[in-house]
Amino acid sequence: MKKISAKNLRKSFSLLISVFTIAVIAYFDLKTGERIAFSSLYLLPLIYLTWEWGIKTSVIFAVLCSFLRFSLDKSTIIFTDNYGIPYFNFIIKLSAFTSVSYLVYLLKKLILREKALSRLNSEMISAISHEFNNLLTGIHLSSTLLRDEEGEKLTREREKLYRILDQNYTVMMQNIKVFLNKARLESGKLKLSLEETEIRRIINHTLEMLAPLTFEKNLTMIKNFPDSILLISCDPDAISMVLSNLISNAIKYSPNGGEIILSISEVSEKEVEISVKDNGIGIARNDLGKIFSGFYRTAEGSKQAKGFGIGLKVSKELLALHGSNLEVDSEKGKGSRFYFKLPKH
Structure with a gap:
């Protein structure tokens, strides 16, 4: 038997919840008529569907919700002066539902894009920091070997230069560790070991x-x-x-x-x-x-x-x-x- 992924299970659940919510809203819309305006509540399942299923599914349900509201208008309201009002309401509702769905779709795209850029940035910082870490370690080891080779011949001036190398190495290693931890924190890869x-x-x-x-x-x-x-x-x-x-x-x-x-x-x-x-x-x-x-x-x-x-x-x-x-x-x-x-x- 094919195993259902968590993502597909979540999407299926979101579809069922949305259909149920639309049905509940339509029921109360029918019962209350014009006394209480429930039309805006259709946006809740539409936003949920847009987030989980994408713009195409959301537009289909936007048309469905608009048509459902149109049917309720036709069955509950008597338009003696202008029979075109239900059709006008249908167009307004459809425009509003699809516009909100599209805005949510764009928002999700921007959020996902920002996450992808942040992840790429963290990976680049991590990779560059590792390279610098390797280079600095090599420089520090070379400096230590040179100092040891000089031994008693080491002059005061050269000792000062070696101290400067040690100081710069310490500062750079400190900065590299900070950037590495920053990248791990942002990517969620840093796990504590208590x-x-x-x-x-x-x-x-x-x-x-x-x-x-x-x-x-x-x-x-x-x-x-x-x-x-x-x-x-x-x-x-x-x-x-x-x-x-x-x-x-x-x-x-x-x-x-x-x-x-x-x-x-x-x-x-x-x-x-x-x-x-x-x-x-x-x-x-x-x-x-x-x-x-x-x-x-x-x-x-x-x-x-x-x-x-x-x-x-x-x-x-x-x-x-x-x-x-x-x-x-x-x-x-x-x-x-x-x-x-x-x-x-």
């Missing part, structure tokens, strides 16, 4: 990765961690991405010689709060609602450091998948504190 995780390990690993940037600005990293081990339930890669975004932002917008405070605290028996606080440029109140929108940067932030302005949006969406929320306390010129909560394991 597991028992020691949050301090993720933070320490992130700090090691961002060490070249911290060293360049002579920043002090202060860790306010509890003595006991705190296990949380999360996707380690996703939370690592979130922390990497928050800490790298804190580094970018902190002054040379500034300090960044990383805190872990138990806010309840079931939740742990993780926060990243800096003493940098801060965020103006009217910008606080915009920084999570994507590709948005404040005027002060654009002057302070380069970037794309999507890291916070990606971080917020990754946390939303965990059932959490990225929040911020900030004041212009007085630094920022970003924080979120995760469940204990």
Whole structure:
């Protein structure tokens, strides 16, 4: 026996529902006559049919609904002055029904086109990011090998050049990861893998990765961690991405010689709060609602450091998948504190 696909089953169901709805509307239309106008309600099944079956089926049913209304007019209304009124009503109703059906058809085409373009865009970003990732990894490995070969012969000037390479590699890898996660989020391909995780390990690993940037600005990293081990339930890669975004932002917008405070605290028996606080440029109140929108940067932030302005949006969406929320306390010129909560394991 041939198996019926879910799509065909849904379409068949939509046809039955539409026919039943039209019959119900026609029944009440017949019973109430001119006292209550039910004509506009025929649009509901027509819109449904257009969405599921397309414009051709919808036009056929538009003609059917118009003819049905015409028959009701002929049977319930006595037109003593002008017998052409039912025919005029038929033309008006048919025009209205077909016009709405066509508009819904165009709307669906636009939505599907937008989805296709968005999917193509995500796939292109993902492919390009992977290529850049491979190239950067090769460059970084070559740089590391050259540095190791020089050994004790390494001069101060060349050491500075290698540090610049490390810094640029760190920044570029950070940007690539952000774009990759953005593409996965938009395409729906990002799936969380929750597991028992020691949050301090993720933070320490992130700090090691961002060490070249911290060293360049002579920043002090202060860790306010509890003595006991705190296990949380999360996707380690996703939370690592979130922390990497928050800490790298804190580094970018902190002054040379500034300090960044990383805190872990138990806010309840079931939740742990993780926060990243800096003493940098801060965020103006009217910008606080915009920084999570994507590709948005404040005027002060654009002057302070380069970037794309999507890291916070990606971080917020990754946390939303965990059932959490990225929040911020900030004041212009007085630094920022970003924080979120995760469940204990």
